Amino acid sequence: LGEDALLPSPQNISILSTNMRHFLTWSPVTIQGETVRYSVEFQGEYEREYANESWIPICECSLITATVCNITEDISATVAYNLRVRADIGARRSQWGTLKGFFNRITTSLTPPPMKVIADGYHLLVELKDMGPAFQFCVLYWKKEPYWLMQWKMVKDVSSTVHLDTMEAGHDYCVKAQTYVETINRSSSFSQTQCVRAQGGRSL
């Protein structure tokens, strides 16, 4: 590659990581009238300590025109990862632009889970969205009055509606939930509380 072949390397390389889904993004390299393509590589702690600091290409993000790459599948351990991007136009190639600092999935931001509470006759049910195999849900529920005996249930399988309790006729019950990711030992904040009323009138 000749001297004039050098392209500027991608800048503003950063990670967007939410709910254990991780994306590498960068600013586009703009060359008038040219289509710039990008390639991404990663390096885990294992590669740094045991494999001569080798880098591994992500083939889904080789010579792409987008300025974002889904790296979720490759960030699959709770260790520190390095990431880098370079630009290509035909035979012209940039130096690697490298993410400033490491990325560890333990820093992912966890959002409260979407949740739907249902009163099915006397049954208190909750529907939770499947957020992937890494996620469990801690569900808190309580009868509103006369006393607040709070109970909780750890839910792993959300493929079907979860039965929480059998309610007393005419009483209000409230529910809130948070996610828990065991591999990084962190939880989200709680969702908004949702309350429903059991059918029937209250016994005096």
Next chain:
Amino acid sequence: RILMSVTEIRSGFTAIKANIQARDPIRTLSILSHPQSLHKVKSSDRCCIIHNLFNFYMDKVFKHCQTEDSYINRKISSIANSFLSIKKKLEQCHNQNKCLCGQESTEKFKQILANYEGLNITSAAIKSLGELDILLDWMEKSR
């Protein structure tokens, strides 16, 4: 949390198991199970065997399993990095002397190394990687 990492290792391994085992032409030999299965190891020796085996895979196996297939290499990287995160947790036990090695586990690990050194490095590494489910099954069964 070690168990969750083992689950992640298993899903990574399952994705490449058939490919890796197809690269191992030697069917009559086992690295981990010859002459005795891991299941014969006493529970008191379990931590030591796991600690030694994790070092074995980190030092002698993963780095010699490079293939021409980028997908396979990425999965091996995932497994190796998960091994590293578990190894660091095991190190804490080892440093607090909660991972003592008895006579039996020392002998068992010597046998594994002898099985490994009986083959050329690449064949031994690929065979060891192909036997990863033996290690994972034993770790999960003897929790």
